[in-house]
Amino acid sequence: MTSSAAHTPEPLIEVRELKKYFPVKKGILNRVVNSVKAVDGISFDVYPNETLGLVGESGCGKTTAGRSLLRLLEPTDGEIYFRGKNIVQANTKEMRALRRHLQIIFQDPYSSLNPRMTVEGIIGEAIKFHGLVRGEDAIRRRVQDLLERVGLQPSYVTRYPHEFSGGQRQRIGIARALALNPDFIVCDEAVSALDVSVQAQVVNLLLDLQEEFNLSYLFIAHDLAIVRHISDRIAVMYLGQIMELAECETLFDNALHPYTQALLSAIPQPNPRRKIDRVILEGDVPSPLNPPSGCRFHTRCPASYGPCSEVVPNTVEVSPGHQVACHLYDDYYSPKDPSVWARLPRLPRVDAIAALPPGVAEIIEELTTDDPVELEEAPSDDPVVEDPVSEPLEAEAQAGGEEATGGEEATGEEPLQEEASETNEESQQEEDSDVEEDSEAKEESEAEEKDPARSVASEDTDTTT
Ligand SMILES: Nc1ncnc2c1ncn2[C@@H]1O[C@H](COP(=O)(O)OP(=O)(O)OP(=O)(O)O)[C@@H](O)[C@H]1O
Ligand code: SF4
Ligand SMILES: [Mg+2]
Secondary structure, three states, X not given: OOOOOOOOOOOOEEEEEEEEEEEEEEOOOOEEXXXXXXXXXXXXXXXXXXXXXXXXXXXXXXXXXXXXXXXXOOOOEEEEEEOOEEHHHOOHHHHHHHHOOEEEEOOOOOOOOOOOOOHHHHHHHHHHHOOOOOOHHHHHHHHHHHHHHOOOOHHHHHOOHHHOOHHHHHHHHHHHHHOOOOOEEEEEOOOOOOOHHHHHHHHXXXXXXXXHHOOEEEEEXXXXXXXXXXXXXXXXXXXXXXXXXXXXXXXXHOOOOHHHXXXXXXXXXXXXXXXXXXXXXXXXOOOOOOOOOOOOOOOOOOOOOHHHHOOOOOEEEEEOOEEEEOHHHOOOOOOOOHHHHHOOOOOOOHHHOOOOOOOHHHHHHHHHHHOHHHHHOOOOOXXXXXXXXXXXXXXXXXXXXXXXXXXXXXXXXXXXXXXXXXXXXXXXXXXXXXXXXXXXXXXXXXXXXXXXXXXXXXXXXXXXX
């Protein structure tokens, strides 16, 4: 995909048609018989001080994309520019200099730190290697300073990784990534292995550090709620390719690609009484060894039609910065048959799209007026966007910046009491809202007794998939 027109500054990172294939070898001669097309032609930009979220199902190529981007894996093809310099063509010496600016935080805080090294060794190693600071004392002071920045005690420099909790280890991983004053960090599932409350602390820490050091992130994660909280824009990947890319709120408000719509519909709802259409994707994720022809999603797409199994979709920019790789939005292939559009998990909000193919707005309007029940369930004001994770994240942020004052250890009696009273208030609010909902439910059941058809209509809406 091309760069977002919504951004004015020059991109920090530009990725063009990046590919990473892993060869599959067989026999005693180790002949290459096939290749795993883990990343198959992805393009995007990351701007200064921006977080680009990268989401998609397990195995879709997120980690491979992140590592190839930093040349921790050698790309098979494509171009990667950092401040206009092509990283792919950089030699070892140039790459070593570039490495300072491009860092990664790994997914697993348990295996990403060398168990035989102290924290000082782990964080100080790169500082020493790049000659940023000279002399043992100066390096130790720098490491202590970094530990403080990520909310850990400076005295931990002599400890080993096994002496820390998962959240603390991830903070050490963040300190290590920060040690060389980078400009860009790939955060590969940086919080996925942590408890929800620790996730919130680490995400808030990443946001604070971004502000302080003017960092850009590629934030890779499964969890859309967290990605939404941290990202400015989001790219959705499926089987090695980018299906949709848009500003964060645009994506949640008006996802266009059927795959994105399905992913969004899977976000758990805090209130089970809230009705949204959950899309169950049928069939298994195809193998990246032999990806489907045409649109890679066609074997599972509820709207799949004529050209989908044969023609690879173009990436269409439907509005500034909102790009989607789907025939539905392509002037040439867009279907005029309303039944194809009716199979979409959610009808697009035409008022939010600048460049719909001719005739499509009319089809969608017609479908919308024909089916008022669907309209009520449409995504524009859909409560799906009220995610369960950002609430604790915001609560954490308000709770007083634990990161700045000493990590998990700083949690003393008082914060616990505050938490307890907050919890009481919350549960009171929940009780209140339960009472309201109970009375609503009662009114509804009385209405149903008077009009049984009402009940049937509501059940139908519930089971739509
Ligand atoms: N070294 C490798 N050799 C061969 N195939 C690989 C290798 N690394 C990854 N793959 C394959 O490439 C595809 C993409 O893997 P990748 O780890 O990038 O996915 P992911 O999106 O990060 O998944 P997850 O969300 O589970 O971390 C998978 O099919 C995986 O099996
Ligand atoms: S191109 Fe066809 S199969 Fe692919 S997402 Fe669009 S409608 Fe579905
Ligand atoms: Mg991964």
